[in-house]
Amino acid sequence: MYRLGESVIFTLYGESHAQYIGGFLEGLPEGEEVNVGQIDEELALRKPYKGIGTPRTEPDEVEFLSGLEDGRTTGEKIHFRIRNTNTDSSKYEAFNRTPRPGHADLPAIAKFPGHIIKGGNQFSGRLTASAVVAGSIARQFVSRYGISVGSFTRSIGRVRDDGDRGFDDAVASRSNPTRASTKELDSMMTKEILDASADDDSVGGIIECITVGLPMGFGGTWFESLDARIANAVFGIPACKGIEFGKGFGLAEMRGSESNDPFCFDGGIRLRSNNMGGILGGMSDGAPMVFRAAFKPTPSIGKEQDTVDLEKMENTKIRIEGRHDPCIVPRAAIVVESMTCLVIADQIRGDILWNSKN
Template identity: 60%
Template sequence: MYQLGKKVRMSLFGRSHGSCVGCILEGIPAGMYVDEGMIERDMALRRPHTGIGTPRREEDEVCIAQGLVKGVTDGGPLLITIENRDTDGSRYLMFKETPRPGHADLPAMAKFPHHDIRGGGQFSGRLTAPIVAAGSIAKQMIAAEGIGIRAFTRSVGGVVDACERDFDAASESVLHPTRACTEEMDSSMTREILDAASEGDSVGGVVECITVGLPIGFGGIWFESLDSEISAAVFSIPACKGVEFGRGFGISGMRGSESNDPFYVDEGVKARTNNMGGILGGMSDGMPMVFRSAFKPTPSIAKEQDTVDLRTMTNGKVAVTGRHDPCIVPRAVSVVEAVTALVIADQMRRGL
């Protein structure tokens, strides 16, 4: 199993085309009411939308088989499973011989000689379904402490939302299939995705995540710092290629007098700007924690690409047919929220 966290610990299991995917979630306090309606709403946000998502029908019915009594946690591990129903593995077998560029096929087969390549096996975005379910429970745990998390789509391909967005604006993204903050951005991003798909291609983009309610000083330091643990978790999401907090890479070109966020008093200590993305020394500085994560274009594309034929060790070609998301970003938004919630819940239980 693949584990995230120490005290609030999620152990992930499953394969894209096995009987189910799931996780064991430990460390959620006993006596907490779990709103299963909220889990269902979060799962719905990860589901593919017609046109901009894979045609694979993912019902994602979450079963919490242990750890809940009449909707209340009993303090033991929660066993979360989601059946895989709409599976068709036949189109993947050729990738054993002609691995897809951009996907995990080549290194996976080198490392695991019996790799189940159907649907990408354990490297499939399908495994993010139980992460979203577990994250939804973690969100409910930290909401009780006044902490809220909302992510949205900042860009898709060449379409960039250039406006400042706060927590409330990010919350509006749940109304739009691309998870853009506004209807206008949603239509432009949808067009960008459909254009790429019509050419047998795919696009990437950026997810931005805003967390509010973290008290000043929350979070570990050094190798347990809040930003380093969140970065590790976000980088673990398939197709993530970059994470930056606040101004991120852009801050390197600023002067200290511009980049520092000056403090002032307003019912406590506040900062006038948020170039640091709410993190100083690995801990919250009381400002909203803001980070962005870059997702690459979906690797499985219908356009023909160069690859190798591993049987003959000659150069070859591959074109991927089947059911793939032309853009991962809209579905990754809820996964980013989920891993952020799991890390914060874990740091909270660790007393950091």
């Protein structure tokens, strides 16, 4: 089991080819309304999109075992699970002897005695369905504080969205299969994915996440800072290899006079720019919180790759068959949003000082 949070605690369990995946969510107050239809809508955004995603599709029916009654939280631990219906492990047997480059096989064999590779085991993207269920419940909770979280695809492979984007673009991206902000970019990104797939290859990309409604001062300090907590949660998503807030790595090339976001007063205190991505000292500065998460290309590819035969201890080649996404990015967007909602819910419940003032 894998745990996130201190006041609102999300625990994740399961394996890609086990009977179930599932999770626990504890720490939310009693009587909170939970719309199960909204959970299903968000789960649908994680499903592979026909043509550009893996042919592995599962109904993702969520079963709530405790913590919810008549659409409201009881104050008890919420326990939910989703049955895995597509669990043919035969194509994965060979990876016990010839581990897949870029996947977790080799370190997992080294770490866990008797580890047998079945799908992606506990490392599988399949487990992110549970993160979306918990994240959707957290989203409904944080929305009562006027906080909304959205995301869109900033890039896939070499196709980049260089537009000046905001929260509305993130909302609009929900109707595009690649989660691009416009239809035109959606077609270009789709082509990038299909081209890689036709080459038995895969592509990565960048998801931009935008949160609006965070009040100034919301967050924490040092290891409890908003950015530290979000980085921890988002890096937990399989295949995430980078995160930057605001201009991020670009700030390193600027002077302070360019990078600082100047304050101004027009009825309230505002920032003239948002290079810091809405965070100062680990707390919200009142501007939208903006971060980007980079996802690597899907490791399982059809192209021939070098690996090692662990029985003979000699070099060999591997070609991976089976059901794999040529690009993880479109499906990971809702997962990034979900992790963000969970962190914000945790900070709302945990921030006694902020709560005493609000």
